[in-house]
Amino acid sequence: KHKKNILYNEYVSFLINSLGEVDSSLVSKKYSKGIYKGEFIKPKSVVYSEIRTKTREEIDAAYNLYLSLNDFDFVLKKYKGEVKNPISLGRGGPLASAAFGLQIGAVSSPVENPNRTFSLIRVEKFVDEEPFTLARVYKQIERQLKKASQDSIKTNLSINLKLKHNLGALVF
Helix, strand or coil, rough: CHHHHHHHHHHHHHHHCCCCCCCCHHHHHHHHHHHHCCCEECCCEEEEEEEEECCHHHHHHHHHHHHHHHHHHHHHCCCCCCCCEEEEEECCHHHHHHCCCCCCCCCCCCCCCCCCCEEEEEEEEEEEEECHHHHHHHHHHHHHHHHHHHHHHHHHHHHHHHHCCCCCCCCC
C-alpha cells in the first residue's frame, strides 16, 4: 500500500511538473471573459491632499487656521502636507471614508487615523473605475490557469487511471 501511494504521488508530481507554459491565447481569453464579468477592474479611487499631525491640538490648530483663512494650500504648505496617491474605498480606512463623502475641492474636518495620528484632507479628484491592462494582470491569470490544470490532474487522475485500466473498485 505504501509503495502504491509513493508511486501514485510521484506520478502526480511528475505530471504537474511536466505541465508546459500556459498558452497566451488562453490567458487573453480568460482576461476578456473576466472583464465582461467585472473582474480585473481597478476600483474607483480618490486623490487627496493631506495634513497629518501627531496630536489633536495640532490638527485642530490647522483646521482653525484653514477656517479663518479659507486657504487650504497655505495651511498645507505651513504644516508640510502633501498630495497622496489614490486610494480606493475600503482600502484607506477612515481617510478613504472621509474622502469619498466629500466633493472635489472640499476639506474634511479633522480625522483620527488608526495609528492615533490626525489628518485634515482635501479631495483633489476622483478616478473612475477602469479595467486593469492585460499586461498588469497577465501573471495573475497565468497562475490561475496553471493552478486549475494542477488541480484537475490531482482530482481526475485516479478516476482516469481506473477507467483506462478497468480497475473499477480499486482505490487510490
